[in-house]
Amino acid sequence: MNVPHDMHESSSNRRRILQAAAAGGVALVAGCAAPQAPMVAKAAPELMPKGSKRRVVVLGGGWGGLTVSRYLRQTAPDLEVVMLERNPIFWSCPLSNKWLVDVVDTQFLVHSYTDAARRAGYTYVQTEVTEVDRDKRRVHTAQGTIDYDWLVVSAGIRVSYEPWFGNDRAAISHTVRQYSSAYVPSAEHLALKQKIKSFKGGTIVMTLPPPPHRCPPSPYERACLMAAHFQRNKVPAKIIILDPKPRIAPIGPGYKQVFEDLYPDIITHVPNAGVQSLDPFARVVKTAAGEFRFDDAIFMGHHQAADLVWKLGAIGRTAEGKPTNWAAVHPQFYNLKDDPQVFVIGDSVGAVSPQFGHYPKSGHVANRMGRSVAQYIAQQSKGQAPTPVLIDNLCYMLVNLDPLEAISVQFDYKMGPEGHLLQTQIDDNDRSRKLWEEDLRWYGLAVQDMTSG
Numbered sequence: 001m002n003v004p005h006d007m008h009e010s011s012s013n014r015r016r017i018l019q020a021a022a023a024g025g026v027a028l029v030a031g032c033a034a035p036q037a038p039m040v041a042k043a044a045p046e047l048m049p050k051g052s053k054r055r056v057v058v059l060g061g062g063w064g065g066l067t068v069s070r071y072l073r074q075t076a077p078d079l080e081v082v083m084l085e086r087n088p089i090f091w092s093c094p095l096s097n098k099w100l101v102d103v104v105d106t107q108f109l110v111h112s113y114t115d116a117a118r119r120a121g122y123t124y125v126q127t128e129v130t131e132v133d134r135d136k137r138r139v140h141t142a143q144g145t146i147d148y149d150w151l152v153v154s155a156g157i158r159v160s161y162e163p164w165f166g167n168d169r170a171a172i173s174h175t176v177r178q179y180s181s182a183y184v185p186s187a188e189h190l191a192l193k194q195k196i197k198s199f200k201g202g203t204i205v206m207t208l209p210p211p212p213h214r215c216p217p218s219p220y221e222r223a224c225l226m227a228a229h230f231q232r233n234k235v236p237a238k239i240i241i242l243d244p245k246p247r248i249a250p251i252g253p254g255y256k257q258v259f260e261d262l263y264p265d266i267i268t269h270v271p272n273a274g275v276q277s278l279d280p281f282a283r284v285v286k287t288a289a290g291e292f293r294f295d296d297a298i299f300m301g302h303h304q305a306a307d308l309v310w311k312l313g314a315i316g317r318t319a320e321g322k323p324t325n326w327a328a329v330h331p332q333f334y335n336l337k338d339d340p341q342v343f344v345i346g347d348s349v350g351a352v353s354p355q356f357g358h359y360p361k362s363g364h365v366a367n368r369m370g371r372s373v374a375q376y377i378a379q380q381s382k383g384q385a386p387t388p389v390l391i392d393n394l395c396y397m398l399v400n401l402d403p404l405e406a407i408s409v410q411f412d413y414k415m416g417p418e419g420h421l422l423q424t425q426i427d428d429n430d431r432s433r434k435l436w437e438e439d440l441r442w443y444g445l446a447v448q449d450m451t452s453g
């Protein structure tokens with residue numbers, strides 16, 4: 001929706017006054033005795049007064065945020081680093097499909113923010129970030145404001161059900177409650193695990209979001225692991241994957257072989273099956289490839305840049321002026337076009353190349369972007385021009401439980417002669433135990449990279 005500038009200003013001012021009221025305890029109670037003097041909203045309290053050091057504020061403590069915070073302490077020890085994150089503990093989406101079927105335990109996925117921050121020497125504050133005032137270089141949080149010299153936003157994605165339901169809040173909340181996808185670090189993962197464990201039989205449909213979306217190979221991995229779990233426990237289940245794409249991708253041949261060899265009676269993959277309408281109460285979904293009734297479901301709504309990126313005013317526009325739903329940033333430096341000191345990294349980043357569009361939305365990529373931005377900020381802080389870093393991507397997907405076997409995909413990038421990034425993709429379609437062992441090693445090293453001192 002296109003909001004006129006003055007209207008946006010006044011509504012955001014109104015929001016700020018309400019936030020100030022909530023934080024500062026200003027009385028806004030209707031129906032009380034007439035006040036003696038006109039009410040004046042107090043300014044929001046300061047979360048952390050600024051000292052003599054220049055400050056980097058990092059919004060989001062996921063894969064990108066943890067990495068940039070930790071690396072900044074090494075590349076720019078003279079800067080103060082503060083990471084703001086709503087959750088009290090880090091929860092990894094990578095490896096969470098394996099956790100759903102007990103291949104790894106909870107200790108594997110969760111990590112202490114407090115310990116990571118203490119080891120590396122930055123400050124972690126558990127708080128909800130509510131607004132960013134780019135003119136004042138100020139972040140508003142549930143606990144007060146904090147000023148920055150550099151800002152890094154790694155807030156992940158938001159899942160939008162509006163393209164299916166418009167403003168039908170009952171349908172949206174029923175879908176979120178009953179059929180949520182567990183694609184962001186949240187309690188949805190616990191609900192999904194419970195659903196899989198207690199499923200007694202019948203048809204589960206799983207919709208994939210239209211691309212681009214978070215971790216493209218992971219929905220197929222989830223289907224494989226659920227199928228393996230049902231097979232092992234003799235649950236008479238069918239899983240129907242409704243895929244808006246014309247074919248499985250990435251690692252298409254590898255997944256196709258796995259579906260045929262290991263789960264022929266359980267998994268059905270339906271291509272070109274973008275959702276046209278969904279009735280979550282009557283349990284029927286209509287797609288371009290037909291109508292499907294279901295006993296249970298995992299509905300992956302459309303993925304978009306996180307709310308904070310919208311609040312930042314950093315969403316790109318198409319040639320027709322419509323929002324792209326993703327952040328418009330420099331393809332290699334990840335800063336906003338009008339501000340070299342404000343960066344968006346991780347899954348929120350929009351198209352970066354005419355050849356391949358978006359970088360894969362993966363933890364590996366968010367980690368590489370975090371490392372790169374730590375270097376760029378260090379260089380800027382010393383008055384140097386930043387030198388661009390080429391990143392890479394690597395993802396392993398577990399497809400079999402007996403024995404444990406995985407497939408994988410790797411992406412490399414280089415700068416083409418015309419000044420556009422070019423991508424090379426290498427799929428490893430042959431499932432093997434070796435790739436599963438590499439996956440475990442990859443995860444261990446990544447966590448160490450994000451959380452050590």
Ligand SMILES: Cc1cc2nc3c(=O)[nH]c(=O)nc-3n(C[C@H](O)[C@H](O)[C@H](O)COP(=O)(O)OP(=O)(O)OC[C@H]3O[C@@H](n4cnc5c(N)ncnc54)[C@H](O)[C@@H]3O)c2cc1C
Nearest residue numbers: 060062063064086093094129155156346347361362363364
């Ligand atoms: C099932 C599944 C399997 C996956 N497997 C892999 C894999 O094998 N390999 C791989 O590389 N990637 C994998 N991924 C993808 C990976 O999880 C994401 O690409 C990665 O987490 C992106 O990092 P990010 O920093 O952009 O976002 P996130 O890691 O999601 O971090 C964003 C953080 O911002 C916080 N936040 C957001 N808004 C606010 C706010 N207003 N106030 C305070 N805090 C806020 C959130 O709480 C969150 O902690 C998988 C994803 C899923 C769902």
